[in-house]
Amino acid sequence: MSLLSDYVKKEQLLKQLEEELKQMEGDQRLKAELEFKEKLEALMSEYDKSASDVIELLSPKPEASAPTTTQSSSTGSRRKRKLKIYKNPNTGEVVETRGGNHKTLKAWKDEHGSDTVESWVVRTED
Numbered sequence: 001m002s003l004l005s006d007y008v009k010k011e012q013l014l015k016q017l018e019e020e021l022k023q024m025e026g027d028q029r030l031k032a033e034l035e036f037k038e039k040l041e042a043l044m045s046e047y048d049k050s051a052s053d054v055i056e057l058l059s060p061k062p063e064a065s066a067p068t069t070t071q072s073s074s075t076g077s078r079r080k081r082k083l084k085i086y087k088n089p090n091t092g093e094v095v096e097t098r099g100g101n102h103k104t105l106k107a108w109k110d111e112h113g114s115d116t117v118e119s120w121v122v123r124t125e126d
Helices: 003-025 030-047 051-058 065-076 103-112 114-118
Strands: 084-087 094-097 122-124
Touching: 030 051, 094 103, 103 114
Parallel strands: none
Antiparallel strands: 084 094, 084 122
């Protein structure tokens, strides 16, 4: 690509961006957000606070004891699977399982097919 064609493309891009910028400047939502930002910055300077101070104030960190309980639960276990309850319409037999490795369920899937057995789900619980 020549230097001239690169220049022309960038010039066109600049014109397009200028048009988009003019459209955004007319948007009332942008005006409201800019006004909010100005007022917030004035308030921060009035009270001698930084942006990080405001963020910390609005979203405080939990106490020191809380992370230890959260950490132990997240490292050693995973989320429980949902309990599925199947009912065989041919025999009336009911199977409750949280996984697909159930002996009776496997036998049903071998005999009737996986899609058919999945249609036998009566309900799902957490």
